[in-house]
Amino acid sequence: MSSLYPFEQIETSVQERWKRENAFSLKDRPGQKTFYCLEMFPYPSGRIHMGHVRNYSIGDALARYKRMRGFDVLHPMGWDSFGLPAENAAIQRGIHPAAWTEQNIAHMKEQLGRLGLSYDWSREVTTCLPEYYRWNQWFFLKFYEKGLAYKKAGLLNWCASCLTVLANEQVEEGLCWRCKSPVTLRSMEQWYFKITDYTGELLDALSDLHGWPEKVRIMQGNWIGKSEGAEIRFAVQDSPVELSVFTTRPDTLFGVTFITIAPEHPALDGLLPLSPQKASNEAFIREVLHKRTTDRNTEPGEKEGVDTGLRVVHPLTGDILPLWIGNFVVASYGTGVVMGVPAHDERDHEFARKYGLPIKEVIAPPIAHEPHPPGMAYTGPGHLIHSGSFNGLSNELAKGKIIAELENRGKGNRKVTFRLRDWGISRQRYWGTPIPIIYCEHCGTVPVPESDLPVILPRDVAFTGKGGSPLAESESFYRTTCPNCQAPSRRETDTMDTFVDSSWYFLRFTDPSNPKEPFAKDAARRWIPVDQYIGGVEHAILHLLYSRFFTRALKDLGIVDSPEPFRSLLTQGMVLKDGSKMSKSKGNVVDPDHLVERYGADTVRLFTLFSAPPDKDLAWDDKAVEGAYRFLGRLYQRVSEIAKNPSPAASAKDTGNPAQKSLLAKIHETIRDVTFDLESNNQMNTAIARLMELLNALSAGNPENPEEVPLLKEGYTTLILLLSPFAPHLSQHLYALLGHKGLLLDQPWPEAREEAMVREEIPFVIQINGKLRATLMLPPDIERADLLKKALEDERIQRNLVGMKLQKEIYVPGKLLNLVVVPR
């Protein structure tokens, strides 16, 4: 394919000019309005892919636009550079994670440079450097002091491939989020951040995040999982133990026929010795727990249970009910004990039928309700039956009454339960932030003193790939002395989840080289929250929830003012090829380097922005890329042509020529529409379409005609200004070619002038009974009566009115006339 314009030469020379003039360095002027534009920083895997290109093209267009609108724009980039792939490279190829990471960063930085993205690289942040991760450690110590970081043992998600534990959020359908291998359970001790202290806040504040997509807010809301109900206590017969159950259906309390407890529930330690079936119970528990540590528990299996032989007392009726152990009861949710109401809960129903437990109906469906199929639980609304003094009440009303009765008797209370659990941050891996804790035989768990930070991750460790963290094998690392008593002690050898790194990097960007603090409070006050955050929806829960938690915790530490990190969030769609996500295994990967080489950075950027709205998936189409390329080539040709004509670019005068007037109106309508598209919803695809229309309109002009040239030059100059956020290199080049000095980034965004958009005639739509019958070109301010007269004069309208009686007309000023007619 031949070259439509010398993009390579243009892009190289424009990039050199940007560099020479320091075009992207932050102008941080006191009193100036600010805009913080941030794209999710990448993991340095080695090469950028089309998803990155799309993400950064959107962010760069916005950053450039805001800068032209007069904002001081903070637009930084960095590297989320701790993580497993680096460690795997070390094991597989013998290269040190640090060296591998450095190489990758160098290469990716070059790739980003080639795209001409307007980052202020003097503010680069790299999370695997001690200057950064020391503040992870510092935050950890602050959290530890406040009880927000703690250690506990428990059954944890274990990925046998990554050889590390995973947080709940990092298990997807029973598989590891990173390597997709099955996750099993393993009993271990690990460190947690107490995100549950913020559950209520994190949930409630979601409704104020108006700049976030509804979808993401709902996903986070579901993840936090608030449910309202009651906690009800059942006394165990012949024992001092009371078992609490959590239920959202206290109205079905009279339908309880058994109680089920989770196999790993701590109360069982005390209860099992009392059980007549102690041996078989223990065998059952062992079996269930064994299965859970070996099965890839992607979907619920068969419900299984065993009777303990123990009995509990119903808190209102005094009925004696059996206590069962059930594999389907989740120990970590609610109280780990559930009341069995087989008539009105499908799971309990299945369980009761399998084990022959009684089924007692207590909710009668409304009469109008179709009878539900027998052999199934009825979970809908209704009124109470077989429920003593509560009979006849609607079940919604009964919830409150029954709770009140339980409260009277001291047997229960209203209760709100959340699904969200604390964030486990320990990872049994090398390439991460060392957790600043020392274990001393005399003093116990001792935090590393702040003055000893950072705890440096040692370079000289062995990467065997045999399992276990290299740190745990590194004596020079773990052997230390207790800061309290100087006794020989052992360091914690687990490292932090890398999501800790990304939970506050946006704060570090506000003050990236501060050696004394994570960031100055003033800097954060000036820039936080991020005005526009842009990234993939795959982080809707993990990263975005952790960042919200971190920001709130730091606010409580008094170092941030804003409770929320990101004011507006744009979740860009995926880049698809042949109907599916690009991936190496499918062999449908488009390499950004090849595209840039063949078409130039401007074309690649323009296409990714033009072909779909930013939040929708983008279907990559090699052919369609050429459309963007042709547009830029045509613009280059036209501007080069007209630049040769020495007539000046006058500001538009009214020449009285209708074609000229109409072109001027088109120019200003384009300014209005492009600005609206960007301001309202980042509709970059339609903004670019408007620019293509303007080029088509300008192309109709004659660059040889001295009458037309001034307006044409004005038109092209405007087009270039409006195009510059999307195709900055060619725009800058052509801007200079038309004789303008300076960087486009420093030019003010054009303003649409109302009077320039006034057209002598506009199309009026004439409908009959809502069907289009004619369009008439008439002055925009025409009177209703005159419009009707003109319409009735029209031959097409007359023809359609034959045999009809005009009943009324609907008139929309400046737009349309609808004649409502009936047969005569």
Place this chain on the structure above:
RNA sequence: GCCGAAGUGGUGGAAUGGUAGACACGCUAGGUUCAGGGUCUAGUGAGGGCAACCUCGUGCGGGUUCGAGUCCCGCCUUCGGCACCA
């Protein structure tokens, strides 16, 4: 199962309740060219007509309205998230 989003030409996609299909890809014809490529011009939802025009058309079925891709009710399909959460 629950929650959410989306269904518009051959394709990607446009349309504050007011001309459905902007803009682009592709395709067709023609100009340029020895030729191919590129590029330029015109056409391009379906059906009918020489034409002016006419009819139909935004997943399906109803409804509201002078007027519905858009609002309301009921379905279908696809995609995404969660999932034994009591």
